[in-house]
Amino acid sequence: MVNNVGIQLSHIHLKHFRCFDQFDLDFDGPLVLLEGANGIGKTSILEALHYACYLRSFRTRTTKELISFGKEGFFIKVAMHGESQLTHTIRVGFSHNKRLVKVDQQTVSSYKDLMTYYKVLSVTEDDLQIVQGGPQERRTLLDQFLLLTDQNYGHLVRIYRQLVDQRNALLCAPNSNMDTYAILTKQLWEKSKEVQELRQTVLVSLQKKVSLLRDAYLPQLSDIMFSYRPKLNLCDSIEQFDLEHLDLYSKEKRYKRTLFGSHLDDVLISFHGQPSRLFASRGQQKLIVLLIKMAQLKLLSMQGHPGIFLLDDFMTDFDQDHASVLLEALQGLGTQLIFTSPSTGGFLADRIVSLGGYSSNLTY
Secondary structure, three states: OOOOOOOEEEEEEEEEEOOEEEEEEEOOOOEEEEEOOOOOOHHHHHHHHHHHHHOOOOOOOOHHHHEOOOOOEEEEEEEEEOOOOOEEEEEEEEEOOEEEEEEOOEEEOOHHHHOOOOOEEEEOHHHHHHHHOOHHHHHHHHHHHHHHHOOOHHHHHHHHHHHHHHHHHHHHOOOOOHHHHHHHHHHHHHHHHHHHHHHHHHHHHHHHHHHHHHHHHOOOOOOEEEEEEOOOOOOOOHHHHHHHOOOHHHHHHHHOOOOOOHHHOEEEEEEOOEEHHHHOOHHHHHHHHHHHHHHHHHHHHHOOOOOEEEEEOOOOOOOHHHHHHHHHHHHOOOOOEEEEEOOOOHHHHHHHHHOOOEEEEOOO
16 A cells, blocks of 8 residues: 655646647556656656756756747646645746746745745656766755755855856956955855755765665665765865965966865765775666665655655666565655656556556557
8 A cells, every 4th residue: 555645746737848738647646657658758747847846957957948849938737735635736837038936826936935835856867977977966966955955055055156156257357356366265165164064964864864775675785875075175264274275376367267165076975885986887876876865855754845756767677676675665755756667567567556556658
């Protein structure tokens, strides 16, 4: 039987979004499988659900690319209900480079307002870049989670980016004002320390949850360890930082950009004591990514922010034994689970139905 969960999606309506001219779909429970051939729009449905939370896609940074060919804009409507059966509806429209977002007919101005009602975490094949890719992928993992749990984090990030832009502009100028350089350096140092402390706190919590999930469901999997790696040691004070990096200005002036700060940091993900990027197999890397995302959902629920989990063709590579164990673990998250699969029928569909979920076969 499917466990009771908190907030659940009940319906989505799309208009002129990706391959859909008009599309409606009901979500009839907490465990859902969307089946269908490649290219039919399964990923686009999850992309729309993701966009309604973050106001950005997990596939592109260009919102115009979400508009159906030859149309002027798109529209997304997502309906949901919570444990109290109170319903909410999110409407997102985009046209002529302008976006209008409403929750229950009330206009909202940012994703922060949306997340009061609706939080999702997505996992796609591209999320393998968390393990395989560069530092930006792992920074984004932590930053996105902090945006879901800390309403002030978005404001901190905006200030931080402004400081980086200001320092970079100053370093590109023919003659840099050293007083201004010193002020901006101190401000960026302070904000970098704030960001690093928040990220490291999250990383410690993720480490604990990933370890518990691994021990409970995948004890045969080697230890997975995280460690935060600053690009440049920020020291305990700005004075000490200045003393230890006397040549910082000359280097930055030569490269015409900021060479320290939390926007350059990385997270090392170790597997059996070795970098997982190099020593874990593709299947092991997928398990690592899934455990990280599951740990995030566990932490969200513990903090009173239950989310919805979207898994785009992420289960199809696992054998039946691993898939069964992972489905059991996913059910234990106490959240609505929405899977996609390029095949119809088969083990995954049978297993989900046996657990009290349902499958929907999408056709052209």
